[in-house]
Amino acid sequence: MPTHAAHPATGPTHSHCPYCALQCGMTLTPNAAGAGVTVAGRADFPVNRGALCGKGQSAAQVLSAGARLTTPLVRSAAGRLEPAGWDEALEAVAAGLARTRAAHGADACAVFGGGGLTNEKAYALGKFARTVLGTSQIDYNGRFCMSSAAAAGLRAFGLDRGLPFPLEDIPRTGCVVLVGSNPAETMPPALRYFAELKANGGTLIVVDPRRTRTADLADLHLAPRPGTDLALALGMLHLVVAEGRVDEEYVRERTAGWEPARSAAMAHWPEYVERVTGVPLPHLREAVRLFTAAGHAMVLTARGPEQQSKGTDTVGAWINLALATGRPGRPLSGYGCLTGQGNGQGGREHGQKADQLPGYRKLTDPAARAHVAEVWGVPPASLPGPGRSAYELLDALGDDVHALLVMGSNPVVSAPRAAHIEGRLRALGFLAVADVVLSETAELADVVLPVTQWAEETGTTTNLEGRVLLRRRALAPPPGVRSDLDVLRDLTARLAPEREKGFPTDPQEVFDELRRASAGGPADYAGISYARLERDEALHWPCPEPGHPGTPRLFLDRFATEDGRARFVPVTHRPAAEEPDAQYPLHLTTGRVVAQYQSGAQTRRVAELNKAAPGPFVELHPRLAARLGIAEGETVTVTSRRGEASAPARLTPAIRQDTVFMPFHWPGRGRANTLTNPALDPTSGMPEFKVCAVRLERAQPRD
Missing domain, CATH: 3.40.50.740 (Rossmann fold)
Structure with a gap:
């Protein structure tokens, strides 16, 4: 049997990026005298079409002996x-x-x-x-990463695959509801799909407590309180039912369990959802109108709704919204999860x-x-x-x-x-x-x-x-x-x-x-x-036989359940495991920045990435900063029931006034995950990374 481990290539090699789940295509060309490789994006690979983010462009630097281990x-x-x-x-x-x-x-x-x-x-x-x-x-x-979405997908469809359709379908749909995802920072080459969606006349709705670079692209940005995505989805489904926007034929022919799920959603009145989430009722109604008016539409979730102690139910509520409007298993429509790693x-x-x-x-x-x-x-x-x-x-x-x-x-x-x-x-x-x-x-x-x-x-x-x-x-x-x-x-x-x-x-x-x-x-x-x-780089599983073409689009004929029907699962909103109180009055949410990746173990060894993102920070609204007497760049301490972390303050009106944000790529005093809550989703085992209660204060009082 030929071994693929024995000999390196002597010319350009087609490969894929080591970082996010896009797995962007790249060409690696050996440098002279064996001094590493040069990286270039591959225009022929359909996912990134030649584009690479800064992490991909600099990926070869971690190959050097100075950046990595070379002896036990x-x-x-x-x-x-x-x-x-x-x-x-x-x-x-x-x-x-x-x-x-x-x-x-x-x-x-x-x-x-x-x-x-x-x-x-x-x-x-x-x-x-x-x-x-x-x-x-x-x-x-x-x-x-996405265990809550996996659990919800298995429960609803009988099968979990991040996207049951190719990325190329996104620009061709009519409306995308993007929940808790910021591809502009987490997978930049994917942002073009959403830009192309808009260029084609489609609509983008972004759900995120922060106005991110991705949210800047949106036609409608919904900024719920952290931990309330479940209520938001249920409120939208309530309006779908109340306004007669359910795809009754699809529900009858392709699903099961609608009545209990409908009853659960109807307990979430729009006014109640407005109070819980902080999303104005007119914005809620507009989101429902845009989503249901589109001939084709998708719901895409990511870590925001998933990294919660109720993540499986939260994703399940968004799946219920997609099912009630007849989206999954139809061309250019459906539900998907943007896998991270x-x-x-x-x-x-x-x-x-x-x-x-x-x-x-x-x-x-x-x-x-x-x-x-x-x-x-x-x-x-x-x-x-x-x-x-x-x-x-x-x-x-x-x-x-x-x-x-x-x-x-x-x-x-x-x-x-x-x-x-x-x-x-x-x-x-x-x-x-x-x-x-x-x-x-x-x-x-x-x-x-x-x-x-x-x-x-x-x-x-x-x-x-x-x-x-x-x-x-x-x-x-x-x-x-x-x-x-x-x-x-x-x-x-x-x-x-x-x-x-x-x-x-x-x-x-x-x-x-x-x-x-x-x-x-x-x-x-x-x-x-x-x-x-x-x-052939177009083989999607399942692919059961050597002559099988692979399955880029799942569920077009039936879902992977015993009877071929998708399952509605009744869910009800409940608070996060830890809500703000007098001692810890703010929400903390965590996430990534474009120049670092996951725990930063590799990207923190690349000089140009460190120059772009040299360390942790605490993002907060200027009005919150004024109330606490905090200035831009001042070191602040964030404290939760599990410990404290300190980093410079970054003031921006792009975040809610009741919320602070920290990226999680760094160790030491700025380690965001010192603060996060390990409360687990009972189905997926996902910890509640995305919301916990904290207080914020200056690291050193001024004279």
Whole structure:
């Protein structure tokens, strides 16, 4: 079998960006004398059509030896991380895991993965956890991304895929309601789709408590209080019913459960919704008119409504609005979720989530367990059951979880109640981290393993459209750096040598096994091969057979439920887990800035990105600043019930007067996630990143 890991390209290589879920097409051209690669956008790739944001343009800088890890590190008796050989480092990891398992049982060992891992690595990591360690304790940082939308999509449609239609459909629809998303900052090449929508005569409605650069493009901007998106959606559905705008034929022919959902919505009178959300009733009515008057229309959600303790119900309410107006499963219409992380879609489809097996199969389904166990060559009964969701797993560290292997994640910065999670990581008996850079989490580890990154390895990712893509290796990694697949094979050789053959290091071989494991599952990749991907970048799952064209548009004939009907789910508004009070009178909401990405572990190592976004800040309204006596640029302290963070004030009328905003890319005193609330959605396990109660004051009183 040909190996895609052995030799780097000598000329230009078609690849894809390592950052967000657009997975923009790019060409990597080796520089003279082997000094890295030059990045250029690919005009022939339909998602970005040649455009790249600053992160994509500068992505190659993280490939340089000065920006990343190039040798394993092992903590010495003196407590310092010291350079070590690979054998020493791998022996230390294997010994730490074996020692923990022998003393406390398999579930005392845990695995925490990342939404940036390729499909092959995500698949192998899940297999390693369940067949080598024998642990149920595996989850990944994608739980913090779109798990609420996934849960709501499964509940309504029987299947979760970020977008059930290609991005190219957006400019051709009539109206888009964009809820809690700011693609101008989070995925800039996607903003053109919304600009083209407007140029074509369509309408854009943006729901966001801040007037972002994306909201500036909108025909109508609704700015609800943080945590009230659920009430807003229910208020809009109430008006749809009251004004006779329901698509009765569609509801009758293609859905089930309408009456309970309708009754729940009718309890949310528009005047009540206006009081709860702060959105004026005329704006609410105008949003309903614009959305229902369009011949085609879409609702798109992102982290805003999803990262709440009621995120699944909130997304469900927006899905109910789309269903009542006859949108999902029709051309140029529907509901979709703008997935955030680079491989957030594929990462959860193939085994990193606590409750899922490859192919998006349920771990509790006996038939699914039997199928995957056969591919893996193990008895079905040997597969552990579902484990904890991400925050619950991190919260258990040092308690009944004593050893942790982290691959491609930085929870010290990205987890809610981050100071507490940092303490949990420090309480572990053993911590190993495999990463590209020495992240804040890796700094706490007993062993750090330097691994390859996007341009140094071949592998597949799945973008927000369900489009499966081949990222090709363009250059060799620095000496001393190995692939995650090598790491998992070498650990298996030490922990369970009889299973070593089940962990090949050639990504194509791993992908071929993934195809077999996913066959017949909801996310069926059986018909997708490296050979097809080499010549075709339009393969969307499900793709069950080699001759199948893939499925760019889902649900056109039926939904993925038993009877083919979409399900309305009755939901009711409830407050956030933590509302402002006399002690903490303001809302805090968090998000991203265009020049940084996620925990910033990689982008904070790029000089030009740091120049554009050098550090954290606290965004607040000038009237709130005047009331508190805060000046532009002055260092302020934001305090919640979980801790405090300090950063310079940034005054802008683009935010509500009862709300402050912080980006979450930085560690230390400006770490926004020190403040955030780990209250979990009961269905998805999503923490409430998007709203908590805080107070704001000057860091130092003036004389």
